[in-house]
Amino acid sequence: MNAAEKRKSVADIYKECIGRNLYSQDTTRRECAFTPYTDGKYYSDCSSSIRLAYKKADIGLSYIGDNTAGMYHSTLGRIVDITVANGVPANPAQLRIGDLLLFAGMDSDRPLCIGHVEMVYSISGSSVTLCGHGGGNPSYKDMTTYCKTRYNTKTSTTKGNKGLVCVKRYVQDDDTATAPTEAAETPAEEIVQAVPAEAETVDIIRKIQQWVNAYMGGAVTLALDGKAGPLTKKALVMCLQRYLNRTHGSGLAVDGSFGPKTKAACRAVKKGSKGDLVYICQAMLYSKGYDPKGFDGSCGPGCDAAIRQYQKDHGLTVDGSCGPNTFYSLFNK
Numbered sequence: 001m002n003a004a005e006k007r008k009s010v011a012d013i014y015k016e017c018i019g020r021n022l023y024s025q026d027t028t029r030r031e032c033a034f035t036p037y038t039d040g041k042y043y044s045d046c047s048s049s050i051r052l053a054y055k056k057a058d059i060g061l062s063y064i065g066d067n068t069a070g071m072y073h074s075t076l077g078r079i080v081d082i083t084v085a086n087g088v089p090a091n092p093a094q095l096r097i098g099d100l101l102l103f104a105g106m107d108s109d110r111p112l113c114i115g116h117v118e119m120v121y122s123i124s125g126s127s128v129t130l131c132g133h134g135g136g137n138p139s140y141k142d143m144t145t146y147c148k149t150r151y152n153t154k155t156s157t158t159k160g161n162k163g164l165v166c167v168k169r170y171v172q173d174d175d176t177a178t179a180p181t182e183a184a185e186t187p188a189e190e191i192v193q194a195v196p197a198e199a200e201t202v203d204i205i206r207k208i209q210q211w212v213n214a215y216m217g218g219a220v221t222l223a224l225d226g227k228a229g230p231l232t233k234k235a236l237v238m239c240l241q242r243y244l245n246r247t248h249g250s251g252l253a254v255d256g257s258f259g260p261k262t263k264a265a266c267r268a269v270k271k272g273s274k275g276d277l278v279y280i281c282q283a284m285l286y287s288k289g290y291d292p293k294g295f296d297g298s299c300g301p302g303c304d305a306a307i308r309q310y311q312k313d314h315g316l317t318v319d320g321s322c323g324p325n326t327f328y329s330l331f332n333k
Contacts, residue, residue: 001059002174003096003171003172003173003174004097006057006059006098006171007096007097007098007171008097009057009059010053010054010057010059010097010098010119010171011097011098011119011120011121011122011131013034013053013056013057014049014050014053014119014121014131014138015121015131016034017033017034017042017044017049017053017133017138018131018137018138018139018140019137019138019139020042020137020138021033021042021043021044021049021133021137021138022041022042022043022137023043023044023045023133023134023135023136023137024043024044024045025045026043029043030043030044030045030048031044031048031052032044033048033049033052033053034052034053034056044133044138045133046068046116046117046118046132046133046134047065047066047067047068047070047071047117049132049133049138050064050071050100050117050119050132050133051063051064051065051066051071053119054170059171061076061170061171063076064076064077064170068102068105068110068114068115068116068117069110069111069114071100071102071117071168072102072111072112072114072165072166072168073111073296074168076170077100077168077169077170078168078169078172078203079166079167079168079203079206079207079210080094080095080099080166080167080168080169081094081206081224082094082095082166082167082210082224083221083224084163084164084213084214085221086148086151086218087147087148087150087151087152087161087163087164087218088143088144088147088148088151088164089128089143089147089164089167092123092126092128092143093126095120095123095128095167096120096123096169096171096173097120097121097122097123098119098120098169098170098171099119099120099167099168099169100117100118100119100120100167100168100169100170101117101118101119101120101130101143101147101164101167102114102116102117102164102165102166102167102168103115103116103117103118103150103162103163103164103165104116104150104155104157104159104161104162104163104165104214105155105157105162106155106156106157107157108157108158108159108275109274109275111279111296111297112159112165112166112211112214112215113155113157113158113159113165114165115162116132116134116150116162117132118130118131118132118141118146119131119132120143121140127142128142128143128144129141129142129143130142130143130146147163147164150162150163150164151163151164158215158243158246158247158276159214159215159217160217161217163214163217164214165210165214166207166210166211166214201226201286202226202227203226204286204295205226205227205228205232205286205287206224206225206226207295208228208232208236208283208286208287208295209222209223209224209225209226209232209235210224211279211283211295212232212235212236212239212283215239215242215276215279216235216238216239216242219238219254220235220238222235228286228287232287233284233287233331234256234257235256236280236283236284236287236331237256237257237258237262237331238254238255238256239276239279239280240258240262240266240277240280240327241253241254241255241256241262242254243276243277243280244262244265244266244267247276247277248265248267250265252265258327258328258331258332263324263325263327263328264324266323266324266327266328267323268321268322268323268324269281269299269303269307269321269322269323270299270304270307270320270321270322271299271300271301271303271304271320272299273298273299274297274298274299275297276297278297278298278299278303279295279297281299281303281307281322281327281330282294282295282296282297282303283295284327284330284331285303285306285307285310285330288310288330290306290309290310291306292305292306292307293305293306304320307320307321307322307326308320310326310329310330311326314329314333316329
């Protein structure tokens with residue numbers, strides 16, 4: 001099958017559960033999207049219904065993430081270069097059937113607060129229909145209307161609303177259709193800090209720019225050009241200032257200028273840290289040519305090694321703690 005046929009096969013399979021499946025997050029029941037449970041009924045949730053549709057289509061993707069956070073992190077998919085304006089994809093021509101639209105939810109511990117997923121079911125000109133499974137039965141939705149509704153729904157999380165975070169594609173266009181395999185975790189002792197390949201760096205910077213746009217909730221709209229230029233750096237300072245204000249009540253002006261007040265308000269990122277501050281640290285390491293082994297909001301061995309290498313190269317105390325002095329250097333050197 002070519003790419004278009006693979007995508008259609010997933011959409012056709014998902015159609016089976018529209019209006020039929022009952023909502024459940026029970027780890028056993030939700031696996032019964034296409035095979036009846038012991039009571040003869042069908043169950044699923046937003047991520048399992050899509051994941052199992054892909055599995056049933058048998059197009060070579062054995063696993064795309066157990067939940068929405070897993071879908072975001074999975075290396076089997078790629079971030080689609082989509083510009084989001086007021087919560088809605090501004091360039092829908094970039095979408096394909098089968099693409100996954102990931103939305104913010106209520107869990108601040110997840111990457112970008114991701115908590116819900118919808119799949120592109122059909123495309124007719126600029127009109128896009130989604131299929132997905134919220135708290136009720138799986139249903140069809142007009143993409144523009146649905147995206148606007150979620151964008152205007154506020155939450156208490158650092159994301160600020162339930163808007164669109166990013167789009168991931170699991171069936172690539174035919175000229176890039178070879179799906180990568182999930183990468184095995186590299187043992188800490190084998191981590192070698194080096195500048196990532198140019199193409200990989202561009203993809204990562206684009207992912208960072210998408211994260212910034214989502215985190216700032218429309219206050220910043222970076223071009224997804226894959227270049228870590230002055231505008232991206234300024235926007236990341238704004239993310240840092242917004243984080244410090246929301247999380248620690250620092251009262252900083254969110255102006256993108258890393259001055260003494262921002263430095264004094266900084267908290268430290270170190271091995272084991274998780275959350276938005278880690279995303280900002282990883283983003284700046286990548287922009288400086290250091291590889292923290294993932295833009296995932298979790299400071300593991302790779303991030304720890306990258307912080308230490310940066311500190312060594314720039315005459316800072318090598319302690320693996322990205323605190324005020326290291327943040328200041330990342331943003332101002």
